[in-house]
Amino acid sequence: MALERNYIISPNYLKENTVIESNISDKILKSSILDSQNEELVPIIGTALFNSVISKITQGTLAGEYKILVDNYIIPMLEKYSIINAMIFLDTQITQKGVVQKNSDNSEHLDSAEFNHRHKLLENKALRTKSNLTSFLKKNYASFTELTSSDWYSEVVLPMLDSSINLD
Numbered sequence: 001m002a003l004e005r006n007y008i009i010s011p012n013y014l015k016e017n018t019v020i021e022s023n024i025s026d027k028i029l030k031s032s033i034l035d036s037q038n039e040e041l042v043p044i045i046g047t048a049l050f051n052s053v054i055s056k057i058t059q060g061t062l063a064g065e066y067k068i069l070v071d072n073y074i075i076p077m078l079e080k081y082s083i084i085n086a087m088i089f090l091d092t093q094i095t096q097k098g099v100v101q102k103n104s105d106n107s108e109h110l111d112s113a114e115f116n117h118r119h120k121l122l123e124n125k126a127l128r129t130k131s132n133l134t135s136f137l138k139k140n141y142a143s144f145t146e147l148t149s150s151d152w153y154s155e156v157v158l159p160m161l162d163s164s165i166n167l168d
Contacts, residue, residue: 008053024086028090053066080126
């Protein structure tokens with residue numbers, strides 16, 4: 001029995017709305033999206049709100065503040081973090097012979113300094129979208145019953161104030 005995966009954005013969404021090319025493997029992008037959701041999004045919005053958002057998307061009932069949350073804050077953040085997570089594996093494969101690098105006659109790999117520079121630029125953009133999401137949730141805390149019915153503020157927002165994300 002296959003485990004059901006819930007995606008807020010799809011590989012096709014990334015290909016159509018970001019710099020991701022259409023020939024990138026959906027397998028890589030799905031893994032990148034799930035990592036972004038689990039490692040970046042859920043720690044901010046909590047499991048209850050995440051499950052509510054997934055449910056509303058699945059049922060086609062996403063509206064009001066939830067739609068604003070998803071369209072203006074969650075999706076932009078997931079776009080950036082999904083690209084960052086995908087960048088690591090775009091030119092590599094994990095095979096039974098080990099981790100191998102794919103080559104192409106028509107392209108040239110960035111040197112590590114240029115890759116790191118571009119990665120850092122994208123990471124800075126991702127951190128800004130994360131900050132925007134947290135600020136929106138702080139300002140609209142009462143609009144999301146999933147947050148008001150838990151210790152979300154003290155467990156998520158207060159620790160984030162001490163993190164590298166500047167919310168002011």
